[in-house]
Amino acid sequence: MPNLRKKTFPLFIILSITIYLTILFYKVYTLDLKNGDLKGVSIYDRNGKLLRVFLSKDQQYQISTDSIPDLLSKAVISFEDKLFYSHPGVRVDAILRAFIQNLTKGKKFSGASTITMQLARLISPKERTYYNKIIEIITAFALELKYSKEEILLEYINLVPCGGNVRGYRTGSLRYFNREIESLDFSQISTLITFPNNPTLIIKKGKQLKNLYNRVLSDIYKEGIIDKLTFESSKDILAKIGYYPFPANALHLSDKFRGKEGKRVDLSIDRSIQINVESILKRYDNILGKQGIDNISAIVVENSSRKILAYCGSDNYYGVNGMVDGIKSPRSTGSVLKPFLYLLSIEEGIISPLSILPDFPTYFGSYHPRNNSNRFSGYVNASFALQNSLNVPAVDLLSKYGVDKFYSFLKQGGISTLFRSPSNYGLSIILGGSEATPFDIAQLYSTLANYGEFKKISYLKERDSSSTKNIFGKGGSYLTLKILSDIDRPKNQSSWKLFDSYQDISWKTGTSYSKRDGWACGVTKKYTTVVWCGNFDGKENPNISGKNSAGPILFSIFNFLKKSDSFSKPEIDLKKVLLCKASGFKASKLCKDTITIELPESSYLNECNFHKQVPIDSNGNEVCSQCWEIGKYSYKTIFDIPTKYKAYNSLVKINEYRPVKHKKECKRFYGDEKPIIIYPRRGSTIELSKNRDGYSPIESTVSYGGDDKLFWILNGKHIGKTSGESRYKIDPLEGKNILEVISSRGEKDRVVFNVVKP
Ligand SMILES: [Zn+2]
Ligand SMILES: [Zn+2]
Structure with a gap:
């Protein structure tokens, strides 16, 4: 028998070592500290400020940190594992001592854990048995083989339990002190470090917690982290513990990352802008809510980077339909597309900003557009028509520019919700017949602020390499921005030019035909802001108005945003053109009164055809070959308008316009002249x-x-x-x-x- 034992004993040793090495090798191979199952999703703003935390798969709040403040790491090591930097993951002496103690006192195996062993237990929690302790020891060795001390300590600090469903010191620091770990003082750190050792004490705050705290304090004093005076004066005085909610901002946007456990998401959002826009919307929710307007959405874009700085899907995430993301909901565009039609028409030379456009009762086929005021202004210049958002001139202009062309422009400009064909939309596309999301509209207005250079807007902090393309010119952009900057602001902003904070804001409102949507879109050189208000359930409401409901919100947001320089004039993209003063078209040789303005370099402006030469007899009547007396007439230049508008002569308020009658006796007109x-x-x-x-x-x-x-x-x-x-x-x-x-x-x-x- 002794022989057999002699033979099998070394075999047993070799076998044990083999098994041990196999498990160790397997552990090293499979360990992954990046495994996100124990971690939640943390959403950060562009400056690394926390916006929101999602629970981990096992329903814990866990917010990782990338770096550990010196004081915290020293304190943790001095309290938990003084020899952390010198042991190989396990302290054999301590284990043996604990083993003997446990045997003699008949307890279950506990204690003697290094930080590495604690981490091994945190990443794979198991019951406390001898067998599991051995696995834990092997895992600890494996961790030390695979990772550096810094990585192990960081992971420990990120996973250590801090009471309740709080995991990790950073999470605990935010929960109990409402502070980032970087700004904790030593008394807060000492208090924080006691939590993992007995998480329930956080609530009790009893004598035991004080004892634990004093132990931490004395440990860090012995390590020389604090001096004697501080130690003596801080004894028994725990840091004040509160219970603070985690940040919850940009909820609609951060919702998109729900379920991506273990991920850190860095958004382009600026937390302070986001919080302010959120509170502005809350404030206006009270005002508009009384008028039956329940939902507001707003988005702010940084024009230089096309990154989204604030994203509010609704004013109250927890309110009625509040979880609807209004920024991504297609709504009738009202008049907010009009500036782009004017811009394109100016670039093409169809009009100049001063060209007169007809605002008369008009039929376009069976389509009979009206203005919101139900009044018509006769002839108005393009700038006035755009500033006052007149409908007939816009439809008239679109009929000249072409629905198909405008439609394909909108597609190019990123309007992603055009689901009908151009002919299906027809001319009404310019009056809100099409739908677009505030997201797409913000993208288009940001393109305007960038003088026609289109790029997709985005909400991740990382640089994106999406391409840019020019979809309209600088000259047209500048002229259009100028027109839009002269639009009257809402009532409470009417003395805006007097304010120190005054800045040029080019803006446009829109109200959908059925009074379901109120829009206000504004741009400065720095920012684009789009505000939408209405009801997510599509309820009509006569109180909804782009100017009066959404407008004040837009200006409140701009008042908070940093003041921006005015748009600079793209001299090289503009040229001087001589206009007919009365018509605003290119002066012909018949136009005597002229004015010089700047137009896009690329535009070839249509010539004035209002001034024309007609034969007039000595009585001042127009004559023709049927009725003139040879030698008794002469050609005279008059300002004439198309016949179809002559029925509304009283609307035409153009000084030069004097309606001329045809000679009564003319044979061209027979019978009774009067209908x-x-x-x-x-x-x-x-x-x-x-x-x-x-x-x-x-x-x-x-x-x-x-x-x-x-x-x-x-x-x-x-x-x-x-x-x-x-x-x-x-x-x-x-x-x-x-x-x-x-x-x-x-x-x-x-x-x-x-x-x-x-
Ligand atoms: Zn003229
Ligand atoms: Zn005649």
Whole structure:
């Protein structure tokens, strides 16, 4: 038997060592401190400030730190493991001592743990048994083989339990002291270090905690970290412990990273801007909420980097529909796309900022746009039309520029929610017929602030290499920004030019046709801000207004943001052009009164066709080859407007415009010159007959000998025109109606009649 034992004993040793080495090798191979299962997602702003923390998979709050303040690492080592830097992960002497103690006192194996062994237990928590202790020891050796002391200490500090569901010293420091570990004093550090040893004491704050604290204090005193005086005076005086909530900002944006446990996410957000925008939205939520406007979204972009600085999906994440991310929700664009149509048209030379555009009741096919005010201004210049967001001039301009072209521009400009075809949108695309997200709109306005250089906006801190492309020119951008900077600000901002904080802000509002969306988009050289307000459930509300609901929020945000320089003039991209003063188009040789302005270098502005030469007789009437007397007429330059607008001569407020009549006796016009309404008869009462859709229209009839166009106006509204046709179907109102018919030469008739709808 002794022989057998002699033979098997070395075999047993060799086998044990082999097994040990195999496990060790396996441990080294599989250990991964980057494994995120024990860690939550931490979201940081561009300056490394914490924005939000998500729970780890095992429901713990854990916020990692990258570096350990000197005082903290010294204190931890002196209290937990004085020989940390010299042992190989395990202290055999201490283990043996503890083993014997445990045997003699009959306790379970405990104590004698180095920081490395504690870390081994933290990354893989197990019951305290001899077997597990051995695994722990092997793991500790493996950790030391694979990682440096600094890495081990850092991981320990990031995973150490700090009471409740708080894991890691940084997490504990924020939770109990509302401070980053870098700014803890030694008394707070000493208090913090006691927590892992008995986490429940945090709540009790009893004598035991004080004893533990005094032990830490005496350890760091013995290590020379604090002097005797400090030690004596600090004894028994624990740091004040509170219970602070973790930061919770940019919730809609940070939600996108939920479930990415163990990740640190660095956003481009600026925490102080984010917090301020959040509180501005909260404040306005009270004001707008009283008007039945429940939701506000806002986004701020840094123009130079195209990085998002503030992202508020809604004003109250926990309120009604508050979790909806309004920044990414497509909404009717109202008038916020108009500046880009004007810009493109200026670049192409279709108009200059001073060109007059028609604001008359107009039909574009069956499309009859109206202004929000329900009034028409006659001829207005392009700048005025854009500043006052007039609809007819914008539609007229789009009909000249082309829906298809504008549509493909919007696609190029990153509007990602155009799901219909251009023809499906038609001209209404410029009045909010299309939808866009505040995100995409901010991107487009930031392109404007960057003088046409398009780049995607983004919210991660890391540099992105997304490409840039020029989608419009610098000259047009500058001129458009100028026009937008002269738009009247909301009421409480009306004395803005007097403020020290005054800065140029180019801005545009939008209100969707159905009063569901209020927009305010503003740019300075530094920032682009877009505010949307309305109701996420799509409720209409007559109080919603881009200017009065969203506008004040926009200016509150700009008042907080750093003041920005004005946009600099891109001299090289502008050229001087001589304009006709009355029309704002390029002066022809007939335009006597002129003005010089700057236009984009690339533009070839249309020539004025309002000034024209017509033959006039001695009575001042226009004549033609049919009616002139040879030698009794002369050519005269007049300012003329298209015939279709002559029915609204009183709206045309252009000094030079003097309507000229054609010679009465001209044979070109035969019979009665004046149109006469025959039906309905003056003062008559008509009872309408019912049909399937309501009431049948009545066919009004005019007697007219001329062959030019007739314009039909019912109750002040232009309802259509006929050419060589003297009948027109009308849908009168109940009660009193006024029908007017005007020839293109300006002759008209008018009847008042009554209608009964039985
Ligand atoms: Zn002219
Ligand atoms: Zn004539």
